Amino acid sequence: MVNYQGILISWYQINKRDLPWRNTKDPYKIWLSEILLQQTRVNQGLPYYIKFVESYPNLKSLSNANEDDVLRLWQGLGYYSRARNMLSTAKELENNYRGVFPAFYSEIIKLKGIGEYTAAAIASFSFDEQVAVVDGNVFRVLSRLFDVETPIDSSAGKREFKILATALLDRKNPGIFNQAIMEFGALQCTPQNPDCNNCVLLHLCASKERGTVNQRPIKSKKTKSKPRFFVYKIFTLGNDTFIQKRTGKDIWQGLYEFPLEEFVDKKSQLDYIERHKNKLVYQSPEINHILSHQRITAVFLCFKAGLEIEESTSGLLRIPRSELFHYPVSVLIDNFLKNTNDLSFLSFDENVD
Ligand code: SF4
Known part of the structure; x- marks a missing residue:
């Protein structure tokens, strides 16, 4: 044998x-x-x-x-x-x-x-x-x-x-x-x-x-990959910014993130950005993030200070900007924070309330 x-x-x-x-x-x-x-x-x-x-x-x-x-x-x-x-x-x-x-x-x-x-x-x-x-x-x-x-x-x-x-x-x-x-x-x-x-x-x-x-080995099914379209909204007040915890049954449950808008397709994502253009101090380039079953296209927008921020941030967690790195976040957000060369919009010099 x-x-x-x-x-x-x-x-x-x-x-x-x-x-x-x-x-x-x-x-x-x-x-x-x-x-x-x-x-x-x-x-x-x-x-x-x-x-x-x-x-x-x-x-x-x-x-x-x-x-x-x-x-x-x-x-x-x-x-x-x-x-x-x-x-x-x-x-x-x-x-x-x-x-x-x-x-x-x-x-x-x-x-x-x-x-x-x-x-x-x-x-x-x-x-x-x-x-x-x-x-x-x-x-x-x-x-x-x-x-x-x-x-x-x-x-x-x-x-x-x-x-x-x-x-x-x-x-x-x-x-x-x-x-x-x-x-x-x-x-x-x-x-x-x-x-x-x-x-x-x-x-x-x-x-x-x-x-x-x-x-070999043989696999019968092909893994399907679902496209998703995200816009992260960054609001700043004084030295603070706003985040939320993901609680739903979805990717990244339990992690923190900037408030998120999700769209069914790219057109709606671009329409949203276009409608808010005059309220922004910063717009990131499009970021493509691949997960095993999902392809995410994300854009980060930083909004100007203003009354609107008070309304948009109700229910969110207000934290000092310096504490942002203490919270567990997705690789997508971590990479954005680490790789974006000019994060001056997060320095709060321009848009203090
Ligand atoms: S066991 Fe794997 S590595 Fe070894 S001969 Fe077969 S296929 Fe090649």
């Missing part, structure tokens, strides 16, 4: 990256690393992991944190529901599990924000439970190694790959094996230009033999 497990674990021991969450069995830190790395590259997630562990070294410290501080630390990573769910789960574990992380997959998966993949990762990496992980890397490695044509985003595909991954799992070393196959997908069997000629599985790889490597 082919020893896939031995080959992958030996490869892993030689080639694995030295990452801090690989030197611990602490389920809190493994949970944190897995949540941080969802939809995020390791290089991007690593500094966040370090910052997070410094600020919240254990479950108890996170359970006592407030949401604004956690979101501020998360700022720039996107998918902010991950941070909100972590906070809520930390509180739940502290209050109802005596601050102890559950040790079994069947219990871990009941926690908010933890899906099949993350539960399997925590259960196997921390507690060596015999449960297979199936993430994007594992889908790719298995679909190529066994030349599987079933789409990975179909329910039949999800079932088939789970069965395959479970059959392949190293029963003696489930945690190490799971990490090995994921790392193999991340470093060797990469989405583009996999290094097949130097691959330890080359002689076993069905898609290499059949010339289908570049067609």
Whole structure:
């Protein structure tokens, strides 16, 4: 019988990256690393992991944190529901599990924000439970190694790959094996230009033999991207400006922003800007911001001081301009504040009341 497990674990021991969450069995830190790395590259997630562990070294410290501080630390990573769910789960574990992380997959998966993949990762990496992980890397490695044509985003595909991954799992070393196959997908069997000629599985790889490597894995659905048109309104009074917290079920929930107008199409967005032109001290260039399922076209407008501001800002949070950077905001707003060369309209010299 082919020893896939031995080959992958030996490869892993030689080639694995030295990452801090690989030197611990602490389920809190493994949970944190897995949540941080969802939809995020390791290089991007690593500094966040370090910052997070410094600020919240254990479950108890996170359970006592407030949401604004956690979101501020998360700022720039996107998918902010991950941070909100972590906070809520930390509180739940502290209050109802005596601050102890559950040790079994069947219990871990009941926690908010933890899906099949993350539960399997925590259960196997921390507690060596015999449960297979199936993430994007594992889908790719298995679909190529066994030349599987079933789409990975179909329910039949999800079932088939789970069965395959479970059959392949190293029963003696489930945690190490799971990490090995994921790392193999991340470093060797990469989405583009996999290094097949130097691959330890080359002689076993069905898609290499059949010339289908570049067609694996197969996906059935195309991700749709929805266009959105935003105008952010910046009002200033003295040394203060106005912001609001996003509370609806939408992107960036819990983050702060300048008051926002959203339009159904570009024409209405441009009409709005045109109608307000004579009230502005500043208009930003158009900023295009891409999210996984949305394409946002945003413009920032800074309004002249005047009575109108009092009406337009009722219900908003009035803060000193100097405190703007203390609030968690989206990357779109953060980039605007960092990259706009001339933010003199925010200096309040011209439009004090
Ligand atoms: S031979 Fe190529 S496609 Fe097959 S497992 Fe190795 S890297 Fe992946």
